Amino acid sequence: MADPVDFSTPDPTVRELLATHSNLSLDVRSGLMLDGVPLQAIADAVGTPCWVMSAETLRRRAAILLNAMKDAGLSISAHFAVKANDHLAVLEILARAGMGADVVSGGELLRARKAGIPASKIVFSGVGKTDAELRLAIEEGVSQINVESAEELEVLSGVAASLGSEIAVALRVNPDVDARTHAKITTGVAGNKFGIPYEEALDLYREAHALPGVKAVGYAVHIGSQILTMEPYRDAYRRVAELVRDTRAAGLPVSVVDCGGGIGINYRDEGAASPNAWAGAIRSELGDLDVRLAIEPGRWIAAPAGVLLASVVLRKAVRGGYPFIILDAAMNDLLRPALYEAWHGILPLSAHDAMLAPETASIVGPVCESGDTFAKTRELPPLQRGARVALLDTGAYGAVMSSTYNARPFAAQVLVDGGTWTVIRERQSIEYLWAHDIVPASVST
Known part of the structure; x- marks a missing residue:
């Protein structure tokens, strides 16, 4: 825990x-x-x-995290998890430090835009996006929407088609991996409300390619928050890598993998997770896939x-x-x-x-x-x-x-x-x- x-x-x-x-x-x-x-x-x-x-701590920790990814040879887009701290000053500081935004509501999307974060650097996640929020994301032109279910994919397709638009979509996969964190902040095991069951992801990806208004570009995974060891990340990324290879073997293109966030800090004496170790886990499991990588840190930067x-x-x-x-x-x-x-x-x-x-x-x-x-x-x-x-x-x-x-x-x-x-x-x-x-x-x- x-x-x-x-x-x-x-x-x-x-x-x-x-x-x-x-x-x-x-x-x-x-x-x-x-x-x-x-x-x-x-x-x-x-x-x-x-x-x-x-402000200096925000800048310094954002730089440490981004440099860890760069030192590992990863070209990666970083999106600050706005749910961690949504103050405009915080968001603008991090935007100037090179961060985009990961948002989970229309309100967070508009806050990120108000803070000067371009829509092209915003990823929209979350399990319960309303039709109005989906329309807002499409009209703003966000980088991608992380879809959490077959039902959401169908709704999104209808909304996008009605607007005469096409939106990039990554399917959020539930890899059934225990993040070894608090039960209330784990998000990647079977039974959690988050993500598409791993066994159903390829079929839904295939279906997404046949739907109007959406362009399936890849997969996303997020297994929890306050994660202190790399084994859960490696397990989850290994499963995603296997899914990417299976998807390509089925003749479907995959160009994006969103690695999520959740890297933990030292509140008491438990020790903080290492950004370099996280970058190493990403590189070892996903680095040879020839995909655009993304991360969604929040707590590690802001707490x-x-x-x-x-x-x-x-x-x-x-x-x-x-x-x-x-x-x-x-x-x-x-x-x-x-x-x-x-x-x-x-x-x-x-x-x-x-x-x-x-x-x-x-x-x-x-x-x-x-x-x-x-x-x-x-x-x-x-x-x-x-x-x-x-x-x-x-x-x-x-x-x-x-x-x-x-x-x-x-x-x-x-x-x-x-x-x-x-x-x-x-x-x-x-x-x-x-x-x-x-x-x-x-x-x-």
């Missing part, structure tokens, strides 16, 4: 977490710094909870670029047990711990707090759900009322999954770049929560 509930090793210390997060440092006076910018200063000015993203700042509202004593440290951030801000039992590092913003001897405590939010818990029995420096903390590695699947549950407004968002910081999304006002509510006259009279 990528996000296990129980661990056999001690929690990483403050020093160990800093050592594995090169964009963070601890200054004796200014406290925790992100790219040399004091996070206390941001919290003072903007308040908490507050998301903070590092380490972000932190969530929060303040301690209360320290609640528990007789005979460990204290609860109640933050002003909650599961409506950062859902991953409640949804996946995900582990996120937590560091005090104060250098003084960071140097204190650790205690065992549970870190929770104020939402009226028992699942509103960030950490159970975590070893942390003792945190008192008013102390501030940073929850680490929240740049992916953090702000983008937020809600306004319990009438809690969306938190502010900040971008650190070149030694300065800028608010890139204002904190939502309480009044905005009901600004678009409509009370019928029959209710108020």
